[in-house]
Amino acid sequence: QVQLVEYGGGLVQAGGSLRLSCVASGRSFSTMGWFRQAPGKEREFVAGMRWNGASVDYAEFAKGRFTISKDDAKNTVYLQMNSLKPEDTAVYYCAAGYYYRGSVFLPSTYDSWGQGTQVTVSS
DSSP states (O other): OEEEEEEOOEEEETTOOEEEEEEEEESOOSEEEEEEEOTTSOOEEEEEEETTSSOEEEOGGGTTTEEEEEEGGGTEEEEEEOSOOGGGOEEEEEEEESSOOSOSSSGGGOSEEOOOEEEEEEO
16 A cells, blocks of 8 residues: 655645645555545646656646656655645545556545645635
8 A cells, every 4th residue: 555645735825836846665566646525516637747747736726836756765656736726625635546546536546645735825
């Protein structure tokens, strides 16, 4: 099993930036992704990548504002979020998939999830 710990959430004003980190430990994995869930809404995909660097994908709302990246040496994936909006307020989760199953968009692709970190964007 992969253990995931997220860092970096907090309160930021609209237009500001935050960087989330997710440190992975345990068994090997092939994909990493970020999802978010706002109150009363379903969990949604934000960004994902194959750990070998073969592909990176973003939700439409994240394109141009968010960047997913990784540090192999630290087994860490990052989510840099710029130009934040109040509608970005949510709990953000990182997730790891043991095998690449053809997509990074679907929650079912992933096997382990972090505990989540709250991001609040004030207007």
